Amino acid sequence: MRYWSHSEIRETFLKYFADHDHLVIGSRSLVPVDDPTLLLVNSGMAPLKPFFTGEQDAPRKRLCNIQKCVRTNDIESVGDRHHLTFFEMMGNWSIGDYFKQEAIEFAWRLISEGFGFDTSRIYATVYGEDRKLPEIPSDDESLRIWETLLPPERIIRLGAESNFWGPAGTSGPCGPCTEVFFDRGEEYGCGQPTCGPECECGRFLEIWNAGVFMQYDLRGDGMFAELPFRSVDAGAGLDRFSIILQSVDSVYETDLLKPIVEIVVSESELPADAKSVRIITDHVRCGTLLISDGVQPGNLGKEYVLRRLLRRAFLHSKLAGVSSETLLTAAATVRELLSPYYPEVKDSGELVRHTIEKEHASFETTLRRAMRELEKIVDSSNGSITGADAFRLHDTLGLPLEMTKELAHARGLTVNEKEYKEQLEEHRRRSRG
Numbered sequence: 433m434r435y436w437s438h439s440e441i442r443e444t445f446l447k448y449f450a451d452h453d454h455l456v457i458g459s460r461s462l463v464p465v466d467d468p469t470l471l472l473v474n475s476g477m478a479p480l481k482p483f484f485t486g487e488q489d490a491p492r493k494r495l496c497n498i499q500k501c502v503r504t505n506d507i508e509s510v511g512d513r514h515h516l517t518f519f520e521m522m523g524n525w526s527i528g529d530y531f532k533q534e535a536i537e538f539a540w541r542l543i544s545e546g547f548g549f550d551t552s553r554i555y556a557t558v559y560g561e562d563r564k565l566p567e568i569p570s571d572d573e574s575l576r577i578w579e580t581l582l583p584p585e586r587i588i589r590l591g592a593e594s595n596f597w598g599p600a601g602t603s604g605p606c607g608p609c610t611e612v613f614f615d616r617g618e619e620y621g622c623g624q625p626t627c628g629p630e631c632e633c634g635r636f637l638e639i640w641n642a643g644v645f646m647q648y649d650l651r652g653d654g655m656f657a658e659l660p661f662r663s664v665d666a667g668a669g670l671d672r673f674s675i676i677l678q679s680v681d682s683v684y685e686t687d688l689l690k691p692i693v694e695i696v697v698s699e700s701e702l703p704a705d706a707k708s709v710r711i712i713t714d715h716v717r718c719g720t721l722l723i724s725d726g727v728q729p730g731n732l733g734k735e736y737v738l739r740r741l742l743r744r745a746f747l748h749s750k751l752a753g754v755s756s757e758t759l760l761t762a763a764a765t766v767r768e769l770l771s772p773y774y775p776e777v778k779d780s781g782e783l784v785r786h787t788i789e790k791e792h793a794s795f796e797t798t799l800r801r802a803m804r805e806l807e808k809i810v811d812s813s814n815g816s817i818t819g820a821d822a823f824r825l826h827d828t829l830g831l832p833l834e835m836t837k838e839l840a841h842a843r844g845l846t847v848n849e850k851e852y853k854e855q856l857e858e859h860r861r862r863s864r865g
């Protein structure tokens with residue numbers, strides 16, 4: 433496989449779908465418009481929901497783009513080879529136009545002929561029956577289509593957890609999906625005989641959700657209704673394509689993130705693959721993109737997502753010996769890398785700088801107080817920080833549990849999380865009362 437830069441991957445993806453009659457649309461903001469069910473745009477289809485429900489007319493029945501997305505549900509996994517909070521989704525959509533056959537063929541042809549992936553390493557998953565969703569039949573049609581392209585042992589039926597996608601938010605279009613995985617090789621695997629695309633070990637990397645076959649509308653009452661027409665929502669992570677097409681070990685070595693990592697490590701003794709370095713890189717990147725879309729740090733909703741990302745980056749920069757000036761340089765590098773694709777990122781220099789500086793100053797005050805408190809707790813602790821103490825740090829000093837955990841771990845201590853959760857519940861109960 434030859435080396436593909438991220439800009440070549442972007443161009444090739446969009447050109448392929450434009451050549452197949454798709455209208456190229458721009459990325460929407462990370463802040464959802466008129467969608468109270470969703471905190472932040474988490475997928476390419478999220479801003480397009482009204483097209484799939486028929487509430488709005490799409491400019492064309494075939495669309496494609498590269499959409500900015502944020503997902504923080506996996507924030508604890510950031511630091512491994514491929515989890516990110518901000519990512520770019522290369523998406524193609526059929527709005528009441530093509531369905532399973534064409535969607536799978538498009539993905540297959542672009543993977544094999546367009547990008548030249550080694551197809552002997554490709555696996556596909558399809559939706560099999562699942563007792564959790566008795567009303568959704570297994571997707572035998574996709575299975576049969578894949579059987580014309582791949583040997584049967586490389587097509588896997590999985591349940592709802594893996595192969596039923598959506599809705600984005602708590603209601604809306606959703607359906608069974610078929611995903612494409614790339615086998616990175618035994619050296620990346622757990623070695624278990626059961627290892628396969630459903631294994632978490634990292635050997636099998638999901639590179640493309642080649643189609644969510646949207647037939648259903650999950651309503652607010654938890655029931656599925658039929659959508660007025662059938663659509664396809666397909667999405668491929670630009671970062672994951674870059675890992676494979678640049679033959680690198682992790683997303684942090686791709687040309688999407690490496691320049692940011694280099695800034696961070698320029699001031700740290702830590703190696704480029706240290707978890708703290710990766711967390712700083714990811715969180716500063718995501719924070720910069722959120723600020724560029726007008727989000728400011730705060731204590732609720734998307735504002736809290738940004739605050740948590742920035743403060744976690746600040747905390748890890750302390751652990752890694754990285755100054756706030758370097759964080760600002762890292763944010764400027766994020767903007768330099770992404771400005772060619774997103775005009776709002778180009779124009780946000782002052783805003784990003786000012787927001788990070790202000791949040792950093794307020795974090796320093798919080799952290800100083802929290803550290804004094806934590807030192808007292810550590811002195812009197814017995815290898816573990818009690819849930820009550822962790823809760824007090826959170827409640828009175830605004831130190832999130834995850835930061836207490838990280839500070840504790842740096843001192844070889846654990847935190848009693850079960851007790852912390854009990855305290856939190858108790859506090860909520862009393863507040864309600």
Ligand code: SER
Pocket residue numbers: 474475476477521523597641644665666667668
């Ligand atoms: N919405 C689907 C996903 O995020 C396909 O793009 O995986």
